[in-house]
Amino acid sequence: MDISKISTGIPGLDSMLQGGLIPGRVYLVKGAPGTGKTTLAMHFAMAGVANGENVLYVTLEEPAENLKVDMTRMGFNLRDPRFTLIDATPTAERYVLISDFFEEFAANIEKMADAIKRQFQERRYTRIVIDPITMLKMTATKETEYRKAFLSFVKSMIRLKTTVLLTSELERTDIEEYLVNGVIELKVFEVGGRLSRGIRITKLRGSGFDDAIRQYEITDHGMVVYHDRMVSLP
Structure with missing residues (x-):
């Protein structure tokens, strides 16, 4: 039986995923700062926008x-009316002006789920990006409470029939990796005195899926994944 899939916007990654992601599920992109998680998420x-x-x-x-400036330089059109950007960062100068977005979306994962549901009352979204989920995990006081809340969040998103991409800067993401439907990992290696970027799928x-570590680059036009090039580890 053929499975309907949606594109990640990165042809080489779609090849590794054997056609793309299965829609209506929750996925995790993990990697250290600077590995390109936000760029992948924007692709x-x-x-989705290109698909209407x-x-x-x-x-x-x-x-x-900052996101608009960086992504516009790569050729992404963040002004498209089908694209809604919510700034829930707790930056000092904005906190006073738009504190409601921070309180609604970033206070904890339960509030994030509720805020997304409210957004669906105005418009139905088929794709959601939360970048990064790490910020919500840091608000949790107890690991057990966070696990329950994260499971509830995943179930809520599946009920909304939307495809969710989460990013995480944590090397170990434990419960997130266990509960999501797929995991994409970005790594930077030193090979022969030079840095080499590698992407691999650990779960789908x-x-x-292709479970080899493939080369990728961050270019002026975004992320390029070379699905036919393996990273040669020392």
Whole structure:
């Protein structure tokens, strides 16, 4: 039986995923700062826009103005009416002006789910990006409470029939990796005195996938994944 899939907006990554992501599920992109998680997430978001979908992007760490400047330089059109950008960063100068977005989206994962549901009352979104989920995990006082809340969040998103891409800067993401439907990992290696970027898929429920570590680059036009090039580790 053929599985309907949606594009990540990165052809080489789609090849690794054997056609893309299964829609209506929750996925995690993990990697250290500077590995390109936000760039990958923006490709995913813009692929939805190009397909005529409504996309919701919640930024919890990088202020929206910075994000707009950086992504516009790469050729992404963040002004498209189908693209909604929510700035929920707690930056000092904005906190006073737009504190409601921070309180609604970034206070904790339960409030994030409720805020997204309210957004759906105004418009239906088929793709959602939360960048990064790490910020919400830091608000949790107890690991057990966070696990319950994260499971509830995943179930809520599946009920909304939307495809969610979460990013995480944590090397170990434990409960997130266990509960999401797929995990994409970005790494930087030193090979022969030079830095080499590698992307691999460690989990993709419901589909086969290429589990090799493939080379990728961050260019002036975004992320390029070379699905036919393996990273040669020392």
